[in-house]
Amino acid sequence: MALIKTYPGIDPVLLTAIVDAGARGVVLEGTGTANVPVGLFTTIGELTEWDIPVVIASRCRTSAAALGDLRLGAGLAGKIGAIGARGLSPVKAHCALMVALGGGGGVAAARDWFAAYARGAGGT
Numbered sequence: 001m002a003l004i005k006t007y008p009g010i011d012p013v014l015l016t017a018i019v020d021a022g023a024r025g026v027v028l029e030g031t032g033t034a035n036v037p038v039g040l041f042t043t044i045g046e047l048t049e050w051d052i053p054v055v056i057a058s059r060c061r062t063s064a065a066a067l068g069d070l071r072l073g074a075g076l077a078g079k080i081g082a083i084g085a086r087g088l089s090p091v092k093a094h095c096a097l098m099v100a101l102g103g104g105g106g107v108a109a110a111r112d113w114f115a116a117y118a119r120g121a122g123g124t
Helices: 013-020 038-049 072-079 090-100 107-119
Strands: 002-005 026-030 054-058
Touching (some): 002 090, 013 026, 026 038, 054 090
16 A cells, blocks of 8 residues: 655656555545645546555545545546545555455445445444
């Protein structure tokens, strides 16, 4: 698993390089309400197509809302396959992604885990 702090102008090749090095999932530490640079959207979409979960957490305290329910970039990232951290901090989301993928699953396993966490069935 990888935890990457995003910033304006981040090169999307960083995400693919981490996956090429063996990461089974990525947590992106976004800004504001889990916003990530638009330049990462294509790569996020590609990774989720390859069954590599991309979880977006925020540096700010956020609610347990799904990414698709958030405005701006976070909502768009959810539409291309990213998974919201559901209010977990980036470090906790990183640990949660490890748990979610512990059984060998991919995007579906991660999405299910974070949805269950939001309903109160999961935990970290």
